[in-house]
Amino acid sequence: MGVAKYIKDERGQIKEVTYQSGIRIKPSYGPEDLEQAGFSYEKDLGAPGEYPFTRSLHPQSYRSRAWTTRQYTGFGTPEETNERFKLMIANGQNGLNVAFDLPTQMGYDSDHPLAQGEVGRVGMAIDSLKDFETAFAGIPLDRIGSGLTINAVATIMMAMYQAVAEKFGYAKDQISTTPQNDILKEMIGRGAWIYPVEHGVRLVGDSIEYAVKELPKSNPVSICGYHIRESGATPAQEIAYAFEIARAYIDNVTARGIEPKDFVGRFSFNFNVYGNMWEQIAKFRAARKLWAKMLKTEYGVTDKKKLFLRGLFGGGGSGLTKEQPENNIMRGAYYALGAALSGAQTTALCSFDEAYTIPTPRSALLSLRTLELLMDEVGMRDTVDPLAGSYFVETLTLEMEEKILEEMKEVQSLGGMVKCIGSGLIQRKVSKQAYEFEKGLQAGVYKKVGQSSALTDKISESDPDHKPETKSGQTNVELHAYNEEWAEKSKANLKEVRATRNNREVSDSLSALEKAAKGSDNVMPHLVKCCHAYATVGEMAGVFREIFGEWNEPDFY
Amino acid sequence: MENRIRVLIAKPGLDGHDKGAKIVALALRDAGFEVIYSGLHQTLEQIIAAATQEAVDVIGLSIMSGAHLPICRKLLSMMMEKNLADIRLVVGGVIPFQDIPALKQMGVSAIFPGGTSFEDINTGMKALFDPER
Numbered sequence: 001m002g003v004a005k006y007i008k009d010e011r012g013q014i015k016e017v018t019y020q021s022g023i024r025i026k027p028s029y030g031p032e033d034l035e036q037a038g039f040s041y042e043k044d045l046g047a048p049g050e051y052p053f054t055r056s057l058h059p060q061s062y063r064s065r066a067w068t069t070r071q072y073t074g075f076g077t078p079e080e081t082n083e084r085f086k087l088m089i090a091n092g093q094n095g096l097n098v099a100f101d102l103p104t105q106m107g108y109d110s111d112h113p114l115a116q117g118e119v120g121r122v123g124m125a126i127d128s129l130k131d132f133e134t135a136f137a138g139i140p141l142d143r144i145g146s147g148l149t150i151n152a153v154a155t156i157m158m159a160m161y162q163a164v165a166e167k168f169g170y171a172k173d174q175i176s177t178t179p180q181n182d183i184l185k186e187m188i189g190r191g192a193w194i195y196p197v198e199h200g201v202r203l204v205g206d207s208i209e210y211a212v213k214e215l216p217k218s219n220p221v222s223i224c225g226y227h228i229r230e231s232g233a234t235p236a237q238e239i240a241y242a243f244e245i246a247r248a249y250i251d252n253v254t255a256r257g258i259e260p261k262d263f264v265g266r267f268s269f270n271f272n273v274y275g276n277m278w279e280q281i282a283k284f285r286a287a288r289k290l291w292a293k294m295l296k297t298e299y300g301v302t303d304k305k306k307l308f309l310r311g312l313f314g315g316g317g318s319g320l321t322k323e324q325p326e327n328n329i330m331r332g333a334y335y336a337l338g339a340a341l342s343g344a345q346t347t348a349l350c351s352f353d354e355a356y357t358i359p360t361p362r363s364a365l366l367s368l369r370t371l372e373l374l375m376d377e378v379g380m381r382d383t384v385d386p387l388a389g390s391y392f393v394e395t396l397t398l399e400m401e402e403k404i405l406e407e408m409k410e411v412q413s414l415g416g417m418v419k420c421i422g423s424g425l426i427q428r429k430v431s432k433q434a435y436e437f438e439k440g441l442q443a444g445v446y447k448k449v450g451q452s453s454a455l456t457d458k459i460s461e462s463d464p465d466h467k468p469e470t471k472s473g474q475t476n477v478e479l480h481a482y483n484e485e486w487a488e489k490s491k492a493n494l495k496e497v498r499a500t501r502n503n504r505e506v507s508d509s510l511s512a513l514e515k516a517a518k519g520s521d522n523v524m525p526h527l528v529k530c531c532h533a534y535a536t537v538g539e540m541a542g543v544f545r546e547i548f549g550e551w552n553e554p555d556f557y
Numbered sequence: 558m559e560n561r562i563r564v565l566i567a568k569p570g571l572d573g574h575d576k577g578a579k580i581v582a583l584a585l586r587d588a589g590f591e592v593i594y595s596g597l598h599q600t601l602e603q604i605i606a607a608a609t610q611e612a613v614d615v616i617g618l619s620i621m622s623g624a625h626l627p628i629c630r631k632l633l634s635m636m637m638e639k640n641l642a643d644i645r646l647v648v649g650g651v652i653p654f655q656d657i658p659a660l661k662q663m664g665v666s667a668i669f670p671g672g673t674s675f676e677d678i679n680t681g682m683k684a685l686f687d688p689e690r
Binding site for chain 1: 570571572573574575576579580582583584586594596597598600622623624627628651653671672674675676
């Protein structure tokens, strides 16, 4: 997905350009376009740092502070992840972005039969508080914030983060964590869901309510248009669906008697950056504006800071190609340029080898350096929103706003996001789009450089280092190796935890958790107690499995 | 009227990245196959049960996690045990080139690493049932 559709004449001249979101692009733009779109500086832009924040959240933007970089990190055992965390921090990274292995994401302990072969493979394996103690040892949790890429069991990991901080002597009001905690997007794409839709949303609601009351510096939910886009959504749908998901969570929490103004300021987002650069820039500028408008007009939020569309704009995974992976270094740099021109507050970049493997230390550092280059050498910190006032960019931003609103209205007219996901409607729609795009790519309607083109093959054949495997999409990427010993080590740790903990305390805390889950009490305080007692992730998630059951995925066609 | 080839597209294990599985399912359906999609988080036992119940001719696994070798080995031995050896097993996903010979040797009929065109998958699948072969 990602690139625009170009129609050319027989001489190769471009006749028609259509972006993924369905916007046709003209050969040139002028003042008449802005006039026709009804553009007004005050209404549509405003000063940087002022409502509706199209230009920037902060008056000085990158002048006051360069973007925060959060490369996605975590693999193998907590020991190894801890080493990588320290490496990234020593190299200037100022926040962590933690990856968990699949058994942890799905609420299974390392010794569960379904965990076989998966322990530590795509992230670190966490079974109990003991593993968090190892993973976060020596990390100043009052200064470094941690994004936790976890969804179905986000409540458990958030509780465990509080527990580990308390164990290390930090107070819960000093720590800052952002669990991803967006279960609805897992159901559209990425697939790490466990419980049925309504129970999944209830858990998200519990964590938001808890954060409002107990964790003042934490951001309980990070809504991910990112994965929705990776699954086949257009950039306009990416934003629209994320905002409609946010609406579903807002509704859940307000139904508990908490006002939007008391929690929406804690929402953050995760959006993608691959594809046509102008479309991305317009998308982000329009999104900042629409989010602020939605909160202000529909939810009565007035406090400026609570209207900010905060989040990570980065990644770009689906834009990368398996063929000629070195091209992804340049591709990533342009994605990052688009993010910088959009005023991304926090960013991260997929590494060039990610179509093959978890990034090696070398490729992860290359991504970090790419991001630094833009800030320190290229000039992205010089002035706020440098594209403001461009006939093209402003027209496109307004058109993008329209497209996003159309998509949002469609979801609302179909009964809202919970309903649309429960019935599988959104999933079917994005899968179909992904299929159509892939067909277009294979038929040459869309073009990606270095991918299955005649030119590629020619270069490969004339390249003295060319190996036959290059053509079938393989190349000399240094692979991040999976180590079978990780699983053994995790299992041994788990066994020791089970043998040395106070099992009475464990069963008491799990019973209290069960009671809360069955009723309507917030599960979070109970989870914190379970974590302190060294209950395992599998035990806690198992309590929920027992009570909530598992989701039956709707048919997708 | 020729019987359509019945295919079960299945996602074994915990990985939830199902875009590849879904678009291949759509492509095969458009190419005239009868396609059943398993949904996510399937155990090998569930896949065997679905394949039996749906009387499929092919099981197509989509594996992104890197665990394709042990998964295919285990599934093939389970298929032998259940007398399902006439069902063809094919696999797609993140499959490193160097693992292809090992997969073929253990009895995987065809391997379609990420990036294989729909046309190649279609031709490869039909070739499995070509009596001339």
